[in-house]
Amino acid sequence: xxxxxxxxxxxxxxxxxxxxxxxxxxxxxxxxxxxxxxxxxxxxxxxxxxxxxxxxxxxxxxxxxxxxxxxxxxxxxxxxxxxxxxxxxxxxxxxxxxxxxxxxxxxxxxxxxxxxxxxxxxxxxxxxxxxxxxxxxxxxxxxxxxxxxxxxxxxxxxxxxxxxxxxxxxxxxxxxxxxxxxxxxxxxxxxxxxxxxxxxxxxxx
Amino acid sequence: xxxxxxxxxxxxxxxxxxxxxxxxxxxxxxxxxxxxxxxxxxxxxxxxxxxxxxxxxxxxxxxxxxxxxxxxxxxxxxxxxxxxxxxxxxxxxxxxxxxxxxxxxxxxxxxxxxxxxxxxxxxxxxxxxxxxxxxxxxxxxxxxxxxxxxxxxxxxxxxxxxxxxxxxxxxxxxxxxxxxxxxxxxxxxxxxxxxxxxxxxxxxx
Amino acid sequence: xxxxxxxxxxxxxxxxxxxxxxxxxxxxxxxxxxxxxxxxxxxxxxxxxxxxxxxxxxxxxxxxxxxxxxxxxxxxxxxxxxxxxxxxxxxxxxxxxxxxxxxxxxxxxxxxxxxxxxxxxxxxxxxxxxxxxxxxxxxxxxxxxxxxxxxxxxxxxxxxxxxxxxxxxxxxxxxxxxxxxxxxxxxxxxxxxxxxxxxxxxxxx
Amino acid sequence: xxxxxxxxxxxxxxxxxxxxxxxxxxxxxxxxxxxxxxxxxxxxxxxxxxxxxxxxxxxxxxxxxxxxxxxxxxxxxxxxxxxxxxxxxxxxxxxxxxxxxxxxxxxxxxxxxxxxxxxxxxxxxxxxxxxxxxxxxxxxxxxxxxxxxxxxxxxxxxxxxxxxxxxxxxxxxxxxxxxxxxxxxxxxxxxxxxxxxxxxxxxxx
Numbered sequence: 001x002x003x004x005x006x007x008x009x010x011x012x013x014x015x016x017x018x019x020x021x022x023x024x025x026x027x028x029x030x031x032x033x034x035x036x037x038x039x040x041x042x043x044x045x046x047x048x049x050x051x052x053x054x055x056x057x058x059x060x061x062x063x064x065x066x067x068x069x070x071x072x073x074x075x076x077x078x079x080x081x082x083x084x085x086x087x088x089x090x091x092x093x094x095x096x097x098x099x100x101x102x103x104x105x106x107x108x109x110x111x112x113x114x115x116x117x118x119x120x121x122x123x124x125x126x127x128x129x130x131x132x133x134x135x136x137x138x139x140x141x142x143x144x145x146x147x148x149x150x151x152x153x154x155x156x157x158x159x160x161x162x163x164x165x166x167x168x169x170x171x172x173x174x175x176x177x178x179x180x181x182x183x184x185x186x187x188x189x190x191x192x193x194x195x196x197x198x199x200x201x202x203x204x205x
Numbered sequence: 206x207x208x209x210x211x212x213x214x215x216x217x218x219x220x221x222x223x224x225x226x227x228x229x230x231x232x233x234x235x236x237x238x239x240x241x242x243x244x245x246x247x248x249x250x251x252x253x254x255x256x257x258x259x260x261x262x263x264x265x266x267x268x269x270x271x272x273x274x275x276x277x278x279x280x281x282x283x284x285x286x287x288x289x290x291x292x293x294x295x296x297x298x299x300x301x302x303x304x305x306x307x308x309x310x311x312x313x314x315x316x317x318x319x320x321x322x323x324x325x326x327x328x329x330x331x332x333x334x335x336x337x338x339x340x341x342x343x344x345x346x347x348x349x350x351x352x353x354x355x356x357x358x359x360x361x362x363x364x365x366x367x368x369x370x371x372x373x374x375x376x377x378x379x380x381x382x383x384x385x386x387x388x389x390x391x392x393x394x395x396x397x398x399x400x401x402x403x404x405x406x407x408x409x410x
Numbered sequence: 411x412x413x414x415x416x417x418x419x420x421x422x423x424x425x426x427x428x429x430x431x432x433x434x435x436x437x438x439x440x441x442x443x444x445x446x447x448x449x450x451x452x453x454x455x456x457x458x459x460x461x462x463x464x465x466x467x468x469x470x471x472x473x474x475x476x477x478x479x480x481x482x483x484x485x486x487x488x489x490x491x492x493x494x495x496x497x498x499x500x501x502x503x504x505x506x507x508x509x510x511x512x513x514x515x516x517x518x519x520x521x522x523x524x525x526x527x528x529x530x531x532x533x534x535x536x537x538x539x540x541x542x543x544x545x546x547x548x549x550x551x552x553x554x555x556x557x558x559x560x561x562x563x564x565x566x567x568x569x570x571x572x573x574x575x576x577x578x579x580x581x582x583x584x585x586x587x588x589x590x591x592x593x594x595x596x597x598x599x600x601x602x603x604x605x606x607x608x609x610x611x612x613x614x615x
Numbered sequence: 616x617x618x619x620x621x622x623x624x625x626x627x628x629x630x631x632x633x634x635x636x637x638x639x640x641x642x643x644x645x646x647x648x649x650x651x652x653x654x655x656x657x658x659x660x661x662x663x664x665x666x667x668x669x670x671x672x673x674x675x676x677x678x679x680x681x682x683x684x685x686x687x688x689x690x691x692x693x694x695x696x697x698x699x700x701x702x703x704x705x706x707x708x709x710x711x712x713x714x715x716x717x718x719x720x721x722x723x724x725x726x727x728x729x730x731x732x733x734x735x736x737x738x739x740x741x742x743x744x745x746x747x748x749x750x751x752x753x754x755x756x757x758x759x760x761x762x763x764x765x766x767x768x769x770x771x772x773x774x775x776x777x778x779x780x781x782x783x784x785x786x787x788x789x790x791x792x793x794x795x796x797x798x799x800x801x802x803x804x805x806x807x808x809x810x811x812x813x814x815x816x817x818x819x820x
Binding site: 002003004006007010014015016020021023024025026027028029030034037038039040041042043044045046047048050051060061062088089090093 | 617618619621622625629630631635636638639640641642643644645649652653654655656657658659660661662663665666675676677703704705708
């Protein structure tokens with residue numbers, strides 16, 4: 001396999017990229033000046049060294065010094081009473097774009113397939129429990145919001161997280177909630193699927 | 206204009222039909238036997254005479270005798286404490302497919318464009334108020350569920366209906382609710398729009 | 411089954427219409443005035459009586475008197491040396507929209523599934539042969555253009571028509587051609603399928 | 616701008632990649648082991664050094680030694696009488712996938728926007744003329760096939776190339792052809808656009 005094919009294979013493993021687009025990436029790079037390729041290569045090589053995992057929420061962030069916490073976790077103005085649990089960094093970004101949440105986050109780092117037998121190896125659940133206990137003992141945690149996708153795997157993960165947090169919810173009087181289900185913005189009732197209609201009715205207010 | 210073109214024009218006015226498909230409808234009919242065309246024509250001609258508007262909910266139904274109520278409104282097993290308000294018959298059908306509602310219905314017959322100056326002419330709001338009052342005085346109405354599309358026009362209509370019902374809500378102690386908003390079934394958090402995320406957070410439970 | 415469901419079923423048999431859209435058609439009609447329904451019913455009922463099949467090309471047309479030929483077939487300015495064979499009326503309309511053909515037409519009225527054992531019952535091939543012979547004996551037919559879809563069934567039909575016409579092609583010195591294959595307008599080479607590229611190469615000029 | 620954002624920006628310049636997918640690429644890389652990032656970086660850095668431009672056709676290829684020609688150009692079994700001109704490497708790959716061409720290639724390296732005033736700076740036309748002359752003088756070039764996209768810019772480029780090659784076409788008796796236009800595989804006549812129908816008729820055979 002020559003370098004064009006080897007690099008095409010590498011790009012094929014990128015999320016959402018098929019072999020034709022991977023191939024186009026390589027041709028695109030072949031037409032860029034060497035200085036640009038050097039810069040790209042250098043960024044990729046240095047990426048992990050320059051990025052840290054936040055010791056509280058586990059999101060990736062670029063530290064400016066030797067801080068252990070990302071900006072959100074270090075921000076005293078965020079509501080320490082709320083902890084929102086997401087699957088991955090891009091979900092956290094989506095919530096931030098929504099501009100309607102001002103609490104803290106926790107990134108699970110994965111989700112649990114239905115009927116999986118070792119769920120604890122798929123997500124950072126032990127670390128989540130430790131964090132919830134610590135925050136609860138400081139007395140400021142009121143609610144854990146499980147914010148996962150409205151898919152079978154998301155629901156399965158949510159159910160597992162809820163069960164694992166249940167003892168602490170009782171002991172420290174913390175609410176465990178999930179995101180609301182219902183009609184999404186812009187959708188017409190006529191075309192809504194039965195499940196969504198059922199949720200929208202159940203969650204009427 | 207010959208009959209092919211005239212009939213094509215008629216079909217073009219059907220919901221969702223462009224000129225090419227309207228044309229294909231005419232060619233399709235030209236290939237059917239005359240007996241089938243006669244049957245179709247007869248059904249169209251007799252349609253309105255055989256269909257009645259339910260005197261309670263206003264949906265279209267086919268009476269078996271001289272009854273004034275559709276099957277749903279006449280069904281003593283439906284919960285008379287709930288009244289769900291929809292824009293049109295197909296929305297009511299969508300709710301029924303959801304199989305999770307067992308109360309009564311009311312069909313508004315339209316919706317109100319944003320900034321419309323004569324909202325009362327667009328929907329059957331007077332008739333709705335009369336029905337709500339009557340049911341309330343019989344003592345069995347607990348909740349009116351406004352079930353409209355999650356669009357600006359749907360929201361505008363919902364707001365108008367809510368205002369119009371407000372005095373009766375207070376007087377007779379009736380809840381006025383709207384369908385829940387949030388993630389619809391199958392949607393991934395990562396791709397959800399900010400409005401939907403905001404609703405899903407607001408409606409967490 | 412009540413009249414709403416019966417009429418919904420009728421509309422479901424229209425080309426490209428599923429059960430939901432058929433249902434919407436019925437509700438649409440229920441909201442129109444009776445006079446409009448009467449007019450639509452009357453058009454459908456009278457359709458076949460007002461439309462004739464052209465005795466030459468077999469297309470549907472609306473005669474103004476007792477003429478047997480459609481306007482195209484009766485037009486002395488159309489090139490009588492060319493006969494273009496299509497599957498159905500809408501294909502003929504598509505060719506006319508192209509505005510680049512000025513010969514005559516013949517509508518086969520169908521196409522032949524691959525491996526079909528009675529092809530002669532699926533299309534008007536006997537009538538086509540009679541027409542080709544008659545035109546050839548008048549001495550003015552130079553070319554028969556088989557203009558069918560670029561699909562397996564279209565290719566199968568074209569092959570059958572070509573074989574049936576072969577003896578007359580030889581006897582009367584008539585060319586039998588098919589539509590050119592290749593890149594369609596607007597398509598990019600990069601995304602073209604191998605078959606299309608192969609045709610485009612073969613048909614280069 | 617931190618390294619996550621800087622690298623996201625780099626990926627955004629990749630063909631067909633928007634900011635969200637670019638962002639996902641970075642998170643994907645953050646989850647890979649450092650060894651894999653090093654390997655990817657190394658491939659990108661070494662790409663241009665390991666890839667050569669074929670001195671005949673200009674395609675990118677990975678030489679095994681110090682050869683100046685790609686495998687296709689060096690293959691004595693390819694038909695030296697045919698030269699097929701494409702815009703870019705991926706077009707050449709598409710033709711090869713078609714498996715119906717066995718001649719030589721030339722990559723223009725671009726295309727010419729309509730009304731562009733310096734067409735000679737957009738594509739390797741001087742190099743093409745030199746190659747055509749050389750091959751013609753060796754006596755073995757019979758045909759140049761201009762194989763560009765069926766778009767206005769592709770047509771404009773084809774027209775320019777044809778004009779530039781015209782004097783040599785006459786002098787050396789070389790055909791200049793373009794790819795055939797018409798119905799692409801799988802397309803139905805009924806839905807074909809007027810231009811495609813016009814080409815398909817014009818190119819009937």
